[in-house]
Amino acid sequence: MTSTRREFMVGCSAAVAAMAGTRLSLAAFAADASEGDVLVVVFLRGGMDGLSLLAPMDGPDRAHYVAARPELALPAPSAQAMSPLAPPFGLSPAAAPLYPLYQSGKVAFVPASGLVHDTRSHFDAQEYMELGTPGVRSTGSGWLTRHLATASPAGVTALIPTLAVGNSQPTSLRGQWGTVAMTSPDHFNLDTGPWWWRDVQRATLRRLYSAGGGAVFTAGNAALDAVDMVEAMVAEPAPPAGGAAYPETEMGRQFHLVASLIKQDLGLGVATVDVGGWDTHVAQAWAPTEGWFPSLVRELSTSLAALYTDLDGSPAGAWSNRLTVVVLSEFGRRVRDNADRGTDHGHGNVLVLLGGNVVGGVHGRWPGLAPEQLYDGADVAITTDYRTAAAGCRSLWYSPAQPMG
Amino acid sequence: MYEATRCLTGWTFDEDTGELVFPPDWHDRFQKWVLGRYFPPNRGAAAEGEEVLDLLASHPATARHVAWRLCRRLVADEPPQPLVEEAAAEFLAAAGEADQLARVVRVIALSPYLPAGWGAKVKRPFEAVVAALRATGAEIGFALDDEVSDAFLWLFEAIGHARFDWHPPDGYPDRKEAWLGSGCLVALWRLLNWLVAAADRDNRPLMEAVPAGVPPTSAALVDWWIQRVFGRPMEAAFRREIVAFLAQGRGEHIPLPVTTDEATAQRLRAMVGVLLMSPQFLGR
Numbered sequence: 001m002t003s004t005r006r007e008f009m010v011g012c013s014a015a016v017a018a019m020a021g022t023r024l025s026l027a028a029f030a031a032d033a034s035e036g037d038v039l040v041v042v043f044l045r046g047g048m049d050g051l052s053l054l055a056p057m058d059g060p061d062r063a064h065y066v067a068a069r070p071e072l073a074l075p076a077p078s079a080q081a082m083s084p085l086a087p088p089f090g091l092s093p094a095a096a097p098l099y100p101l102y103q104s105g106k107v108a109f110v111p112a113s114g115l116v117h118d119t120r121s122h123f124d125a126q127e128y129m130e131l132g133t134p135g136v137r138s139t140g141s142g143w144l145t146r147h148l149a150t151a152s153p154a155g156v157t158a159l160i161p162t163l164a165v166g167n168s169q170p171t172s173l174r175g176q177w178g179t180v181a182m183t184s185p186d187h188f189n190l191d192t193g194p195w196w197w198r199d200v201q202r203a204t205l206r207r208l209y210s211a212g213g214g215a216v217f218t219a220g221n222a223a224l225d226a227v228d229m230v231e232a233m234v235a236e237p238a239p240p241a242g243g244a245a246y247p248e249t250e251m252g253r254q255f256h257l258v259a260s261l262i263k264q265d266l267g268l269g270v271a272t273v274d275v276g277g278w279d280t281h282v283a284q285a286w287a288p289t290e291g292w293f294p295s296l297v298r299e300l301s302t303s304l305a306a307l308y309t310d311l312d313g314s315p316a317g318a319w320s321n322r323l324t325v326v327v328l329s330e331f332g333r334r335v336r337d338n339a340d341r342g343t344d345h346g347h348g349n350v351l352v353l354l355g356g357n358v359v360g361g362v363h364g365r366w367p368g369l370a371p372e373q374l375y376d377g378a379d380v381a382i383t384t385d386y387r388t389a390a391a392g393c394r395s396l397w398y399s400p401a402q403p404m405g
Numbered sequence: 406m407y408e409a410t411r412c413l414t415g416w417t418f419d420e421d422t423g424e425l426v427f428p429p430d431w432h433d434r435f436q437k438w439v440l441g442r443y444f445p446p447n448r449g450a451a452a453e454g455e456e457v458l459d460l461l462a463s464h465p466a467t468a469r470h471v472a473w474r475l476c477r478r479l480v481a482d483e484p485p486q487p488l489v490e491e492a493a494a495e496f497l498a499a500a501g502e503a504d505q506l507a508r509v510v511r512v513i514a515l516s517p518y519l520p521a522g523w524g525a526k527v528k529r530p531f532e533a534v535v536a537a538l539r540a541t542g543a544e545i546g547f548a549l550d551d552e553v554s555d556a557f558l559w560l561f562e563a564i565g566h567a568r569f570d571w572h573p574p575d576g577y578p579d580r581k582e583a584w585l586g587s588g589c590l591v592a593l594w595r596l597l598n599w600l601v602a603a604a605d606r607d608n609r610p611l612m613e614a615v616p617a618g619v620p621p622t623s624a625a626l627v628d629w630w631i632q633r634v635f636g637r638p639m640e641a642a643f644r645r646e647i648v649a650f651l652a653q654g655r656g657e658h659i660p661l662p663v664t665t666d667e668a669t670a671q672r673l674r675a676m677v678g679v680l681l682m683s684p685q686f687l688g689r
Binding site: 122123140164166168169173174175177179180181182183187188189190191192193194195196197198200201204205207208209211212215216217219220222223226227 | 527560563565572574575581582583585586587588589590591592594595596598599601602642643646647649650653667668671672674675678679682683684685687688
């Protein structure tokens with residue numbers, strides 16, 4: 001840490017160096033970490049089929065579910081059966097890695113939630129959701145940007161307040177210039193140029209970007225800060241703690257990166273992870289645990305469980321108690337499957353919460369799957385606005401669970 | 406929208422020839438209503454589809470949308486409303502003409518709003534990369550199984566602005582917020598900085614850094630490269646910073662060993678990298 005710290009102090013702006021000095025000495029003497037919560041927002045791009053993640057195991061909706069999905073219904077009593085959640089629901093066997101965490105009360109499901117706006121367009125729905133303004137796409141800031149503006153504790157300086165894992169910064173963080181957006185720390189540098197003059201180049205760029213105002217200058221400075229900090233402090237991912245095993249895939253590495261940054265104690269308040277591949281119109285699954293969709297669910301569940309275990313088992317302890325993970329998607333899929341062993345764009349969906357202070361269980365009011373209970377005659381209705389579930393997780397989901405209606 | 410899509414049922418292409426074909430059985434032949442117009446039954450996929458496209462192309466909302474997109478592309482993220490209306494009016498006036506879009510662009514390009522918006526836009530990464538390729542004269546000579554092409558494309562794709570790779574049908578964002586995140590900027594800088602340093606497969610530099618006939622002094626080299634990259638002289642403070650980078654404490658009129666000393670040769674390349682990564686280069 002000593003040598004990287006020294007290089008770091010030389011390379012970056014005075015303000016950041018001053019903050020880093022404080023934070024690094026805290027880290028060196030350990031334990032006295034900040035008290036901030038960490039919100040991890042996982043966006044499943046493409047419209048995740050919630051009814052293949054969490055489905056009725058019995059009760060009147062079981063018959064409706066099986067009738068609507070002759071090819072894709074998750075079986076209730078069989079070798080590949082669902083794991084029982086709060087009745088009448090069961091969890092897909094592909095999501096088994098999450099089940100122990102559900103049993104210990106760390107996972108909450110909010111079925112029949114989503115975007116209360118009648119669109120089946122991926123890009124409209126994703127924009128509305130990430131801006132937090134259903135029906136309006138011209139909003140200048142993302143909902144996480146506004147969340148950060150109101151939720152940051154006074155007097156706490158964060159070195160890396162926001163992390164976006166992926167090639168680009170998501171709309172939910174629109175206008176949040178301080179975001180570090182990267183897929184891997186290995187490629188988050190300017191080291192592709194003439195090697196002899198790297199440091200001098202950066203110092204010159206720093207002065208050029210500090211010499212003016214406006215979006216380009218602000219954003220460029222923020223990006224240079226991010227390069228400095230990533231180089232000094234996150235070059236190597238922290239080894240997983242508590243026996244956590246991330247999948248050895250791109251997705252697994254993304255979640256590992258989030259955990260590493262949280263454990264570095266740089267003041268991370270919000271991280272976003274984008275996971276694509278959920279637009280399953282064709283050949284969604286061959287069996288409850290086989291095929292495209294079940295594989296994605298297993299990879300995601302394993303990653304989420306590893307993230308929680310890693311933070312729960314870290315020496316600094318209580319990290320998992322500050323963690324809230326929100327998993328959402330732009331819409332659910334039709335109750336009835338299609339002729340190609342797939343599902344088409346629908347409406348209501350299940351939202352998943354994971355964290356040390358989440359009140360586990362199945363929340364919200366379930367509207368039912370009988371034909372007259374469906375939205376537009378075809379889709380799961382929405383009884384919980386995704387914003388209530390996601391942004392209000394403190395007020396709603398940290399309080400005692402509401403009974404299912 | 407549903408009715409319009411019904412008109413387009415049965416439009417497909419021959420998988421061998423790529424030709425547009427209309428299998429009769431694939432068309433929904435019953436009557437429809439599109440934008441208040443009645444479509445009688447049994448007219449065939451080709452005629453109905455063409456009529457829908459004509460209807461859409463001549464609709465005032467299309468004129469406004471296309472005009473707004475062009476104004477946003479050429480003038481400002483939030484283009485002035487009077488200009489959008491002027492461009493939309495031209496779009497409708499020139500309907501059916503072969504040079505319809507050219508006429509709309511001409512209205513925008515000749516309006517006083519265009520020069521007034523100078524510098525307000527940000528180059529999208531593709532534009533910045535193309536501008537940098539032109540300025541440096543770097544030839545990638547794209548080829549399969551070629552390490553230079555692969556290196557370029559690997560760096561380019563990380564920026565998130567690959568051609569035709571935006572999945573929603575609304576096109577890549579054309580607002581600066583979308584392109585100024587740290588991930589995007591860092592990825593762009595990595596490619597721009599690579600361009601000034603990389604060599605081709607015969608180990609020749611992609612960029613000729615030492616211009617012919619220019620005295621090898623910091624002042625002359627910087628002025629030549631500033632003209633080359635920006636096409637105009639730059640503010641004194643900016644130029645001073647760039648000269649200081651190249652001179653490294655020497656007087657700006659002292660000749661530099663740019664062809665004989667490796668560190669100096671690299672510094673000249675690094676200076677061009679700084680120009681390309683500067684905030685001034687990102688503006689448009």
